[in-house]
Amino acid sequence: MKRCEPNEVARTIIEHFPREHHEKDPFKVLVSTILSQRTRDENTELASKRLFDRYSSPVSIANASPEDLYDLVKPAGMYKQKAGRIVAIAKLLVERYDNKVPMELSELLKLPGVGRKTANIVLSVSFGIPALAVDTHVHRISNRLGWVKTRTPDETEHELTKLLDEDLWGPINGSMVEFGRRICKPLKPLCGKCPVKECCKLFLFPETAER
DNA sequence: AAAACGGGGGC
DNA sequence: GCCCCAGTTTT
Known part of the structure; x- marks a missing residue:
């Protein structure tokens, strides 16, 4: 140098x-990023995998209750909070965002549990937007x-x-x-x-x- | 500005 | 046993 x-x-x-991200689907990136907040990736990978195996779309999670997700996301820690936010986000996407994760920072920040770090990870990983x-x-x-x-x-x-x-x-x-x-x-x-x-x-x- | 959420792994 | 971890929201 x-x-x-x-x-x-x-x-x-x-x-x-x-560090290449194999998964680029915006919803999956968003959910797995929320699961990994203040938690090591190794602990969240299994939780994400099992969660998406059971609920693969925003609609399916929107129709679930937070309690249904507890056991699946528990290894990620802060599981009640995270499960509640993931279900709330899914409902919002279905009701107000045409079933899709928004591409604007200002809209992402309106989702519960989504702050600057999480929003910018979704923008850069899923949408290729410099963030x-x-x-x-x-x-x-x-x-x-x-x-x-x-x-x-x-x-x-x-x-x-x-x-x-x-x-x-x-x-x-x-x-x-x-x-x-x-x-x-x-x-x-x-x-x-x-x-x-x-x-x-x-x-x-x-x-x-x-x- | 500080507390609360939280199970899993490193040491 | 104690401390930290791809933070965010609430008090």
Whole structure:
């Protein structure tokens, strides 16, 4: 790596930690993303699989009650909340959105349980629209690298849209999660294995760097 | 700004 | 046993 320009560092991270989404169906992406909120992916994959095996369309979930979903989504945690929101979303899609997940951020945000992170994941994964999903990983790593000095994910999102090329917004989402889970961990980051450590403020200046 | 929701896995 | 996890909503 010749320079430590953010776009170049981001491309290196994306190359080392690819994360392709095989599932692109908007409804399934939306539901599985809600299930994965504050929960590791490994725990939610089985829940998503079993849920879609039993209820494959918005209509079928709209006709169910939250209690019907409890046992299916329980491994994802916060299951009462998530089951209630998934059923409520399905009903909304059927009643007001012609049975389809909307493609506009403003409309997605009206759905219960859908905030900026979830909405932007759906936009980028299902619709191919450039969108940054700034979760705890993206927030933490961006600050460690020295790309931003922010205190909230929303601030980080605003800064990153100015810092990173649009074509990186989608790919960086998943790659940062993988990178953050395997190397740039919250507590004890494995800086020795990090492919971009020579561009990282935390590695170069551990005393002064932000957490 | 803080609490609440929550089962599963790492250490 | 304790802490964290592709957050969001409510108090």
